[in-house]
Amino acid sequence: MSLPHALLTSILEKPSTGYELARRFDKSIAYFWHATHQQIYRELAKMELAGWISATDIAGARAGMRQYQVLAEGVSELQRWAASTSKAMPLRDELMLKLRADAAIGPLGLNGELQRLLELHSQQLANYLVIRERDFSAKTLSRAAALQLQILNGGIAFEQGRIAWLEQTLSLLEQDLAS
Amino acid sequence: MSLPHALLTSILEKPSTGYELARRFDKSIAYFWHATHQQIYRELAKMELAGWISATDIAGARAGMRQYQVLAEGVSELQRWAASTSKAMPLRDELMLKLRADAAIGPLGLNGELQRLLELHSQQLANYLVIRERDFSAKTLSRAAALQLQILNGGIAFEQGRIAWLEQTLSLLEQDLAS
DNA sequence: CCACCCATGTAACTAGTTACATGATTTC
């Protein structure tokens, strides 16, 4: 299970309230690990109980708002987890299933769906490119920044590959309509 | 939810027992949609209740073995599902999380893990290439075969991209050790 | 003062995993 470790990393990067974490998740870690705010609050409560993080009330903020920070226990847990071998992530690609169904029972009119996904991935790619331009255009990067850039480049390559493949698939299906 | 639709497709391709489905899943659909045998049996029972599939006892086989086939209801359900827009698949990439943790709290010794994954993906790629050679080297392909090839090519491109990226990442981390 | 966003949650559900059970058939 990786969500708590994703949260640990995120809190290490910047101590935060649950709400902030949920929002920050959406804009960075969610690119490769999605979680809803309910899941995040629940997980934070568990992690606090386990002694991995602690919360402090924020002075001057509304009651109930608590900022989390990582304890030594949490750091060593993160190290332990990073050293353990994770099993191959199980792929889940619904589009592939649909194409296979299409192959099995004739044309199902997937063009629209493919087009939609093409747009989605194009947007995501544009998004990544903006981030790269904005945050990583310095000539020399720190170790941390170099790694983050490498992660981002992975996302960019993935989106580019997907877009190329979707375009190919679309033209294959259109060719099909013509005949 | 897509597992029942994956099963419908698989049964359409070839009427099967639950056991056969579980095994066939492992060798084809599992490449992009994993399921355990428990999940498959449970889902088959539900689908039979819903009237999407029916089971017939196999004459001459051991008691309890039942072969499933897809009913008209099942086919139209599959069509309905294919026409519905599926939401973007939530990515789950543990390695990216680990790299991010590494960026946050210094070298965590991920080289071994990267090497392991490199090998895994290389094997998967080799696997795909064998299948392509074996099943899709004919000059002209039927519509169904062309689509299946396109799906396979998607898998191949994905593995190749991943391998290239992993090699880059490894050299980045090694460079790091040197300094 | 009303609507909207901030911020934290609870409850109920669905999907997926892990561990175990059971009996039948094939293989050494």
Added chain:
DNA sequence: GAAATCATGTAACTAGTTACATGGGTGG
């Protein structure tokens, strides 16, 4: 006749989703 594999399941659990609740703060 013992061990392995075939074949179908049950039970208990963990993870993730969806819908809703609650109360405070802010802008018009």
